[in-house]
Amino acid sequence: MSTTRSQGPDGARAGLPPGGQTRRLALSGTRGVVGRCRDFTRTALHDWNWLPARNDEQEAVAEDVLLLVSELVTNACLHAEGPTELALHCTDTRLRVEVSDHNALPPVPRTPHQATRPGGHGLHIVSRLAQDWGTEIRSSDKTVWLEVRSPLGG
DSSP: EEEEBBBBBBBBBBOSSSEEEEEEEEEETTTTTTHHHHHHHHHHHHHTTTTSSSSSSHHHHHHHHHHHHHHHHHHHHHHHHSSSEEEEESSSSSSEEEEEEOOOOOOOOOOSSTTTTSSHHHHHHHHHSEEEEEEEETTTEEEEEEEETTOOOO
């Protein structure tokens, strides 16, 4: 499911779960950014006790999160000259991943999706693995976000 949400009247991002912890990584350019974002996310997952995984489900969710971060950051590199920020917001029940860039055009999944052709799979992967995802447009910038349920049973 893809939805578009905007900033609330108090400046807060719409749909952001209350409570929890937020971590932000400021970014510029494209060189090595995917690896930096995966490392930043992996460290946060360790701190939030998603890793090391205690069971197969928890390991699968953590690996999905790392793949999803890679996909969003790669899309920002390919279509927006690189991301400007990665934000992770974790609560007891879910993790929200946000990747911001300076291209105000919303992402559009490539259709028709052809699984055997290279490229164009990122948003299809996001749609399959994330509980929800969407785009927030603010003037000349956008944030593509996704959410996954916590595997910790919160």
